[in-house]
Amino acid sequence: MEKKFEFISAKKTPISEEEIIADLKLVAKNLNEKNITSRQYAEYGKYDCTTVSRKFGSWNQALEIAGLKLSNESNISDERLYNNLLNLWEHLGRQPSRRDLTNKLSEFSQSPYNRRFTTWTNALQSFVIWANNEEINAPTNAENFTKKISTGRDPSLRLRFQVMRRDNFTCQQCGASPAKDPSVELHLDHIFPWSKGGQTTYENLQTLCSKCNLGKSNL
Numbered sequence: 001m002e003k004k005f006e007f008i009s010a011k012k013t014p015i016s017e018e019e020i021i022a023d024l025k026l027v028a029k030n031l032n033e034k035n036i037t038s039r040q041y042a043e044y045g046k047y048d049c050t051t052v053s054r055k056f057g058s059w060n061q062a063l064e065i066a067g068l069k070l071s072n073e074s075n076i077s078d079e080r081l082y083n084n085l086l087n088l089w090e091h092l093g094r095q096p097s098r099r100d101l102t103n104k105l106s107e108f109s110q111s112p113y114n115r116r117f118t119t120w121t122n123a124l125q126s127f128v129i130w131a132n133n134e135e136i137n138a139p140t141n142a143e144n145f146t147k148k149i150s151t152g153r154d155p156s157l158r159l160r161f162q163v164m165r166r167d168n169f170t171c172q173q174c175g176a177s178p179a180k181d182p183s184v185e186l187h188l189d190h191i192f193p194w195s196k197g198g199q200t201t202y203e204n205l206q207t208l209c210s211k212c213n214l215g216k217s218n219l
């Protein structure tokens with residue numbers, strides 16, 4: 001009996017891909033994350049990160065196969081691809097590069113952008129064209145436009161980009177920018193407060209860092 005057991009364990013079966021995938025999913029589930037960094041996995045996972053990366057070619061590849069990155073999704077809407085792009089732009093305080101898609105802030109890897117736009121440059125160009133297309137330039141139907149802007153406190157993706165870009169992705173009060181200091185978080189602020197009837201428009205919005213924004217709301 002015992003001999004048999006020893007024989008089996010001595011065989012040293014290599015870790016299977018399935019075992020790794022299962023463990024990656026388990027760690028993500030326990031951490032309640034939709035994707036995990038190698039650092040997190042090193043802390044909570046069963047296997048060595050290098051082993052995982054080697055087995056699958058790269059860390060991201062392993063995540064993709066485990067379904068922990070959304071990058072394998074097909075038919076991702078342009079809006080979501082653009083939204084991710086703008087999130088990166090905001091957090092970096094500058095135009096994101098292809099390499100920034102490996103940043104853990106990015107919801108998508110390069111593949112969905114390539115599938116949709118062929119190249120990263122095309123993706124950026126399409127985004128900027130799309131972002132410039134409406135909102136501030138096209139109040140053709142004035143009534144509609146007014147209705148639209150008075151409906152919500154949160155600016156649309158387009159408007160967010162237009163205001164941030166006008167403000168150079170820089171706090172309009174203290175000049176802080178994530179491009180210079182990655183800990184800086186940018187927000188859009190209603191110059192004339194929303195609560196007092198201020199509109200969500202290009203003119204009434206400005207970029208503030210989280211500190212200045214908090215300071216303003218405390219007044």
Ligand SMILES: [Zn+2]
Nearest residue numbers: 171174209212
């Ligand atoms: Zn500030």
